[in-house]
Amino acid sequence: MIAFDNVAYSYGGGELLSEVSLSLAPGSFHFLTGPSGSGKSTLLKLCYAELLPTAGQITIFDRDARGLSRDDVARVRRRIGVVHQDCQFLDHLPVATNVTLPLAVTRRETSAQDLEDLLAWVGLSHLAGAMPPELSGGERQRAAVARAVIMSPDVLLADEPTGNLDWEMSVRLLTLLVELNRMGKTIVIATHDMNLIRMAKSQVATRVLRIKDRRVQLAGADL
Amino acid sequence: MIRSILADMTPDPAADRVVPPTGHTAWLTQFTAGVMAFLAVFALALSMAAGRLADRWEDALARTATIRISAPEDQMQVQTEAVLALLSTTPGIAEARALSDDEQRALLAPWFGPDLPLDELPIPRLIELTEDGEGYDSEGLRQRLAAEAPGAILDDHDRWRRPLAIAAGRLQALGFGAVVLILAATGAVISLAAKASLASNDQVIRVLRQIGARDTYIARAFVRRFTLRALSGAAAGTLAGLVVLWLMPSGGDAAGFLTGLGFEGFGWLWAWTLPILSAAIAFAATRATAFAKLGTMR
Incomplete structure (x- = not known):
């Protein structure tokens, strides 16, 4: 689905990521760890073409990221849900509208029942009409997950969702x-929440990738 | 192209709601478009009035000429009759007649008063002639007059008609140029307002791009908003300008140019092209600004 081939990314004259090669297979579950500033967010942004590599090649859904037109980038992002730590809601719109925003921008609609089911799944049925600033941190994250999955994306990227x-x-x-x-x-x-990773490993098969010295490594069994 | 414009302007409440209302840019855009349209109405009126004036002068002066006969009193009648006879045989002249004493008195009254003793003053006799469709050969006529009536001088008005026509033409161009400049200024101001709006909604735009919105979807929300603001503001400004023009006193031809400032007939409809032009300019300016902004982000 998304593959990195010897990718490097430089910013401000310094190399942030180097010689990154990895592949995200369909249905896989990955954790990405590393200290603050190690390049975790940058790597996620490379996954949805927010950034382009300065060297190497990234393939997103069998397309070279560098060859994507602006409309192609928009189409790719409809297949990739993203949950940010700060959630990035439009604060002037109620939660339900924020959640359905990815549908609105693609001129699709959802039934009221489907929306209710989705909000019930993330435990926010009672807050559909609330404004984002009224939500707690946990409620915001769950609303962000609902928005990220409403298009039924193939890939879901979460950047420090439990921070x-x-x-x-x-x-x-x-x-x-x-x-x-x-x-x-x-x-x-x-x-970088190791307890979260251990909890996940007890429930599902995961791969843990660690960014160290600008390179991505497969973390050891100590996790 | 037209389909794209129509798509951009088709109401889409869901898309419009995505961009939060921005109070100051909203009223600034409408106010600016209104003031500019108000001024453009006067510039357009000036241009059209100057055009009418130029046409009137052209029509009134181009088809007529005057022959002035200055001769001793005992020869005046003879020379007048000789000139009239000569004119009657000159090709290109439809009509020629000597002005009566009353008509000459009326011409001089504005300068000398109504009780002018015409008989006691050595006033030249005036003959007014009107061209037919072909016109006459003025140089040939001058030579024949010199031979047959030495005191007769042909004035075909060209000497003062030309600078007047040039002046009126330049005034017309000036008015038109002012309309163009005002519309350009409208575009510049709306472009700045759109830029400010896009900058203040930077986070909204980033979120929309991140969730898969195409540039056209994002741009439309801004383009539609600014175009409608410019249209409504300019329509109000145009209406205000037309009302003011309509309320201006009408003095008729005698009152001169200033009271003739306004529109005639279909000219009133021309003024309503201003809101449409303003909207078109706002559309183009906002679209260009929006796509320039979107081009800076992935």
């Missing part, structure tokens, strides 16, 4: 992501 959540809420969010993986979605979670 601002307590353990109980983190487990709840992880459960949602594991459920999505069981539905066949490819999941990539960037996190």
